[in-house]
Amino acid sequence: MNLRPMQDRIIVKRLEEETKTAGGILIPDTAKEKPQQGEVVAVGKGKVTEDGKVLPLDVKVGDKVLFGKYAGTEIKLEGQDYLIMREDDILGVLEK
Amino acid sequence: MNLRPMQDRIIVKRLEEETKTAGGILIPDTAKEKPQQGEVVAVGKGKVTEDGKVLPLDVKVGDKVLFGKYAGTEIKLEGQDYLIMREDDILGVLEK
Amino acid sequence: MNLRPMQDRIIVKRLEEETKTAGGILIPDTAKEKPQQGEVVAVGKGKVTEDGKVLPLDVKVGDKVLFGKYAGTEIKLEGQDYLIMREDDILGVLEK
Amino acid sequence: MNLRPMQDRIIVKRLEEETKTAGGILIPDTAKEKPQQGEVVAVGKGKVTEDGKVLPLDVKVGDKVLFGKYAGTEIKLEGQDYLIMREDDILGVLEK
Amino acid sequence: MNLRPMQDRIIVKRLEEETKTAGGILIPDTAKEKPQQGEVVAVGKGKVTEDGKVLPLDVKVGDKVLFGKYAGTEIKLEGQDYLIMREDDILGVLEK
Amino acid sequence: MNLRPMQDRIIVKRLEEETKTAGGILIPDTAKEKPQQGEVVAVGKGKVTEDGKVLPLDVKVGDKVLFGKYAGTEIKLEGQDYLIMREDDILGVLEK
């Protein structure tokens, strides 16, 4: 992954809903507003506070995460689709 | 529960309104805007302040809580429905 | 009262407008936007500041208070109706 | 006056526009958006800052004040009409 | 002038656009959104910061000032029309 | 220029788009939302921070600047048209 997200942004690769993940998340396609699941492939340096301090992010590359249906912006890198979003868009991290 | 909520988010399992809880909360279905009741099953590390301090949450796993009708986002983990919301969505905690 | 309000929230039991309170508040039903009167039955620990300090509330259980017509959320505990609201919704406290 | 306003709120008794006050304020009824005049009858402890400091108010009981047409909420105490508003709604204080 | 403006408010007497002021400001009536000119007749103690410090104002009684077309609230004191506005509504001060 | 802009405001004289400036900025009239170019003729003391510190501005009299199409308010001083705007409305400064 050669795109470095800025500040508190992260890049996520969607995980197809059909496959049953290790954590057992099965998200039927029907639910309109259902959260999405994906894997973190890149993280920014961190959130910059009002007076310039950098707060490292609480997610890391490889984490499986749950995020809101409309979170982030779609981008395509080397033919692969990704989402780029803010850390605050992440609802939770799936523990192995 | 293998989903770790981020920051000041918590995961709540709804308690069916019909059953009369220990605390005696009986919430008839009719009231349109009525608050909901549920049990906390996971809590985040805490709210991150502007300059990076982490403030632990004031609810813990096992607490019975009351929250607004439209609070949180519905998720399904291993076939079970949950709500993931911010601590600030919680109106109150039922003392045993 | 076995519901502990969160942070700067308080629980209030409405006082019927007809009865003339000790403080002599008589609020005719006609005034559309008229404030309401009630008694405080539970208070939260206090407002949490941006950096985590807890500021105790300026109202206590037993206080008779005046609050805006649309303040708070209706809840029912053990068959009794209450309102749960923020301290900032309170206009004033009736001195005995 | 047995109602203690909360924080930075004050209670004001309207002064009838027709009477020409000591300060010579004559506010014809016709002006649609005209500010109102009244006398302060109770003041709160003060504005509470973000970190809990209480800033005493800059108006006191007995002050004659000018305030915006739509400022505050109407209340009735012992048959008398009053307005309860924030200090910031006050435009100015009439010096004797 | 016996009205003391609150905090960062000031009282301004409009200067008629026709008269050509010392500073040579000639503002034809035609321009719809044209700024207005006036003289400061009273100033408040100053702006109160979040933690209670009072910042004195940067305009004083007698200053000729330029302000936005819709700035402030009209008031009448002893038969004379004035505007009461915030210091931040002032665009600039005419140097003698 | 005898008008002292308040705080972080500046006064700018528009440069006609047709003339090709030293910096070679040629902005055809057709572009609807095109930024404007002008020369700074007066600057305020600076931006006042929340606790009263004055931050000097980063533009000075004589600078050629680029600003948004709808930035500022039109004023006329001694027959000459100017714009009065906030420093934050300035996109960039043309180096000689």
Add this chain to the structure above:
Amino acid sequence: MNLRPMQDRIIVKRLEEETKTAGGILIPDTAKEKPQQGEVVAVGKGKVTEDGKVLPLDVKVGDKVLFGKYAGTEIKLEGQDYLIMREDDILGVLEK
């Protein structure tokens, strides 16, 4: 480039979507909301904090960046089209 962007603004030259960049970013024209790619040609001094500290930017001249479809304002300098935007509009930086 003789235009110095103010504070946290940067100037970007768009890279045509058709050409396949070193980083392999191929952004088909069809995607309506697709992010854009470009090269940084000038950066401001940095973001000014509430109390006047200047925080240097995290992008530099020559960086290839990804930004939102509607980010920035179009300008033309010496016949060449550029975009001027805030650093916060940048989604990520392409590592060589």
